[in-house]
Amino acid sequence: MTAEKQAAAAATTSNPAKPMNKEQATKWVICRVCGYIEEATKRDEACPACGYPATVWMDYTPRRIDPKRDKLLDLHLHPIAVHFPIVATTGTFLVPIIALLIPSIATTLFHAVTLAAMILPILAIIGGISGYIGSKLRYKTATAKIPKLKIYLTIAYFILSCIQSYVAFTQGVNTENAWVMIVLGVIGSVMAGRLGKMGSYLFAGRFSPYTAG
Numbered sequence: 001m002t003a004e005k006q007a008a009a010a011a012t013t014s015n016p017a018k019p020m021n022k023e024q025a026t027k028w029v030i031c032r033v034c035g036y037i038e039e040a041t042k043r044d045e046a047c048p049a050c051g052y053p054a055t056v057w058m059d060y061t062p063r064r065i066d067p068k069r070d071k072l073l074d075l076h077l078h079p080i081a082v083h084f085p086i087v088a089t090t091g092t093f094l095v096p097i098i099a100l101l102i103p104s105i106a107t108t109l110f111h112a113v114t115l116a117a118m119i120l121p122i123l124a125i126i127g128g129i130s131g132y133i134g135s136k137l138r139y140k141t142a143t144a145k146i147p148k149l150k151i152y153l154t155i156a157y158f159i160l161s162c163i164q165s166y167v168a169f170t171q172g173v174n175t176e177n178a179w180v181m182i183v184l185g186v187i188g189s190v191m192a193g194r195l196g197k198m199g200s201y202l203f204a205g206r207f208s209p210y211t212a213g
């Protein structure tokens with residue numbers, strides 16, 4: 001994020017475009033450092049999220065959102081749903097490594113990782129769809145730069161998960177092909193990490209649309 005963008009974001013939030021009733025204008029404040037939103041009555045206190053002193057607060061007017069959308073957004077479907085594929089993907093490289101290191105429990109671990117790899121594409125789809133729905137609810141378009149990148153990367157991640165699933169179904173994970181699963185699992189985990197990072201820019205923390213007003 002560039003300094004200009006930050007400044008632009010700050011300008012948007014601190015200069016309400018139209019006059020609004022006082023109650024609305026002073027009800028909420030936002031932390032300029034971390035984007036935490038707090039009731040205006042607590043603006044004399046330090047930010048409870050990042051600890052910066054009370055000078056970080058500025059007035060904040062929540063955007064008007066259709067209550068139905070608001071309720072759906074409040075479920076946080078995507079941030080919850082993505083944990084499942086992330087756990088499974090990281091498992092597909094960590095568990096085979098453990099299995100290779102500890103041969104006495106290798107059989108059990110290979111069975112577990114075979115199962116995880118089999119269902120991985122389904123978990124990836126759930127993560128992807130929940131993200132797409134969230135993006136539809138939150139933004140006017142999913143064709144902005146970051147959502148678009150996320151869609152492409154998710155497709156690549158899904159294809160990779162299908163390859164892992166295919167290996168699991170056709171051969172099962174074992175000592176001979178464990179390295180295949182480990183390599184694919186590492187690549188998948190990097191992709192999942194990138195997706196998470198992009199997601200955090202979209203709706204958590206200081207560069208979120210909430211922060212930008």
Ligand SMILES: [Zn+2]
Nearest residue numbers: 031034047050
């Ligand atoms: Zn803060």
